[in-house]
Amino acid sequence: MSLIRLDVFNLRPFEKSRLEPCTGLNLVVGENASGKTSLLEAIHVLATGRSFRSQRIEPVIRHGARDLMVTGRLQLEGRQVSLGIRKGSGKTVARINGKTVRNQSELAHALPLQVIHPDSHELLSGSPAERRGFLDWGIFYQSPQSMGHWQGYRRALIQRNEALRRGLNDKALDVWETLLAQSGEAMDRARQSYLDMxxxxxxxxxxxxxGNGGMDLSYRRGWREGVDLKTLLQTARPREREMGYTLSGPHRADVVFRRGNMLLAEGASRGQQKSAVLLLRLAQVAAFRSVSGRPAVVMVDDLPSELDEAHRSAVLALLQGLDCQAFVTAIDPRQIDTRGWSSARLFHVEHGRLKGQC
Structure with a gap:
């Protein structure tokens, strides 16, 4: 599976631009603020319906435009699939092969995408939500039914929290706690299974x-080991009525990354953190391939930053070994060795325009 055409309209510096990538390494070069990252952002919007740089879509829309649009064409198992998404303030329309889809997750299933960018170190040092999202990316593809459990859990969690704040009686809480326990424990099992793989x-x-040997990944489920979630929710009612929200469950889960006695979030340098995140994200790509039989598309924004030549070469070799379509950005093309790839293409971006490709 590979992206063979991308059309971008009104996304940051791009008014209208077309990219025709190859199936191997696509190197995007240009000065700072030229639009390299925005090009990757467009692919991310097409695949997920959102930006990896902003939680809101308004900053992503080109100044003066009302909405943005990204369309693409995939080569998938001998056939072509068209994707498209238009996003504006409060409105999203997504299509696959010309048909409107209800959920943006359908785009993600069609175009599995992994991105590593300069802020990806937050997987190690950021909030637990970053690490839950890391696990849930894998579960989304490995165990789609588990994401249904997660959606059910979130709905029940909202209702229980509301019941706690309103001081409703135990009978009202029983209903939501039963749903929370069933869906929460199913989600916990899926996360643990995925992490083991x-x-x-x-x-x-x-x-x-x-320098990446011996990394240890420890899963923290979000409530005490050896206690079933429903019992814990019942016994925690008095305190949680005072707090107004649920203190335990998979919404409080976390993953801790160590190497020996060192927490990578605290003791590792930025370069070590970037290298560790590259390993973790590319391991996810390998795991996805083993489960689905399909390659994911991988984007690495500013690969040379904080990595020496040995690490850059190792990352590129690893990408080759994963046999995936890759998009890599850099300021200087001489920092990226394209030798050894079955196909490689170079794109120059300047002030939101693709100036040349070969």
Whole structure:
């Protein structure tokens, strides 16, 4: 599976632009603020319906425009699939092969995408929500039914929290706690299962990236081990009535990353953190391939930053080994060795325009 055409309209500096990538390495070069990252952002919007740089869509829309649009064409198992999304303030329309789809998640299923960008170190040092999202990316593809459990859990969590704030009686809480326990424990099992599989892929790849051996991933489920969630919710009612929200459950889960006795969030340098995140994200790509039989598209924004030549070469070799379509940005094309790829293409971006490609 690969993206063979991308059309971008009114997204940041791009008024109208077309990209025709190859199936291997696509190197996007240009000065700072030229639009390199915005090009990757357009692919991310097409695949997920959102930006990896902003929680709101308004800053992503070109100044003076009312909405943005991104369309693409995929080569998928001998056939072509067209995707498209238009986003404006309060309105989104997404289509696959010309038919409107109800959920943006359908785009993600069609175009599985993994992105590593300069803020990706927050996977290690940011909030637990970053790490829950890391797990849930894998579960979305490995166990789609588990995402249904997660949606049910979130609905029940909102209702229970409202009941706590309003001081409703235990009978009212019983209903939501039963749903929370059923869906929450199913989600917990899916996360643990996915993490166990992911660790195997980390072990298989860690020797290919210098300095990444021996990483340990510890899962924290969000409530005490050895206690079923429903019992815990019932016993926690008095305190949680005072607080007005639910203190335990998979919405409080976390993952801790260590190497030996060192927490990577605290003791590792930015370069070490970037290298570790590259390993983790690419292990996810390998895990996705093993489950689905399909390659994911991988984007690495500003690969040379904080990585020496040995690490850059190792990342590129790892991407080759994963046999995936890759989009890599850099200021200087000489920092990226394109040799060894079955196909490679160079794109120059200047002030929101693709100036040339070969």
């Amino acid at each position: 992911l660790v195997r892929h980390v072990r298989g790849l860690e020797g290919l990236l210098p």
